[in-house]
Amino acid sequence: MDPNLGFPTTIRTKHKVRVISASIDHKLIKKRGTLVGTSNIVENVAFNLIKQAVIYLPEDVKQALRKACAEETSEAGKTQLKAILDNIDLAEKYQAPICQDTGTIIFYIKAGAKAKDLDKIEEALMKATKRATVEVPIRPNAVNPFTQKNSGDNTGRLIPWINWEIVPGEDIEMTVLPKGGGAENVCVMGMLVPGEGITGVKKFVVDAVMKAGAKPCPPNILGVGIGGGSDIAMKIAKKALLRPLNVPNPDPEMAKLEKEILEAVNMTGIGPMGLGGKTTVLSVNIDYAYRHPASYPAAVAFNCWASRRATARINADETVEYLIHKVE
């Protein structure tokens, strides 16, 4: 991908780009009472989540990369995986984003139906995103598709994108998925032939990986969405990227399919960064919805090795638990 696409000079120079200075202010968010309202907590938690996500890869992703590095037999592939692991360590050490492309900011919110101030969440997420742009800092990645102007703060019409889910209870669970452009550029959706069934899906995924080649910064994680409709397939494919790599699919039939596709795509020989090897994909995560009798939608969402995600739960009593990253 082009890491600097749509990032005009004016914005870069205008911004005081500080090297990570904002520490995770969990003390503030743990404070209770009237001084800190729910929307303030949401903003702080969302800020912390963005910061955690872009600097620290989840342990399951790191583990998968370490395992891949130990098992990779291609010399060039191994060199690349080692560089990735070194880069991950350096990011943690210097508290800087693991990749210069800090992606499009996407939130997944599971809102308890009885939680307070739900109407203020959207604004809080906007504010958190703007703050993270300056304070983490993350790269301004929101560009108007008509004027090509970069908003400079990672927000704009419908961005950050928020996926809502209403669940019983009073808690709010928030996840951030910063989605890099290189891997996003090779995502595909197709209306397959119903008669071909799951065989068609296998071919669709394998072809997508072969076509993507080195572009999505492999090794990748694939989210595969089957059924629903054109939009639904991609939605569940992308959401499937959130499943930790060490958590198997609860459905044994799908777990089997995931394994079969994973083995197949790793036979392509594309390898880390497309330089050859047996690690092209770290995990295949499948989800599905029922389909229309006449349609067979399928989607493949790619994530790169910098597969970033962070989750926290804000409990009804305003205490906060970070579910992927540890906050000391």
Add this chain to the structure above:
Amino acid sequence: MAVYKFKTPMSEEEIRKLKVNDVLYVSGTMFTARDQAHKRALEYFKRGKTLPLNLEGLTVFHCGPIVKKKDDRWIIVAAGPTTSTRMEIFEDEFIKNFKVRVIIGKGGMGKRTTEAMAKYGAVYGAFTGGAAILAARAIKSVKSVEWLDLGMPEAMWILEVEEFGPLTVAIDSHGNNLFMEVQKNVEENKEIIYHKLGLSP
């Protein structure tokens, strides 16, 4: 596979030692160039105008860095590689005219560049996509910036680097191109995979 550590200016003789899959670290002077800088440099050459810098023996980095100015000094914040294929239309002429020896980027380059590298003695070093901190750490200082009118990412940033890498030599000066080899393998593996999954081509 061998590991090499080179310092600029590099000679053709040194470069000819490298083979695909080798690991290379470069020190010395490196400059960034994307589409616009390539284009302008070639225009200068055509008109007989001298470049701001003698490029012979140096390293080119396909990169649009994030740079900030602090107390009158430029500091590289992030400097990951960009996709090299966009420079394919310029690179053969660039190698021929300026005798650059190492070209760094991601995603690989095509036939024209491979042929020019074999003819004039240059290599392509693949740097890990996304590994921006690894790159930034190896950049010791910004010596100067030329053509800033092209915008920050497109300008020519002249950098002092120390053991910049690891670079996988993906195109050597003997006509080998790792990316094209991998591509060929993938094509061949396709049939095996289809067969395994019970698919018809």
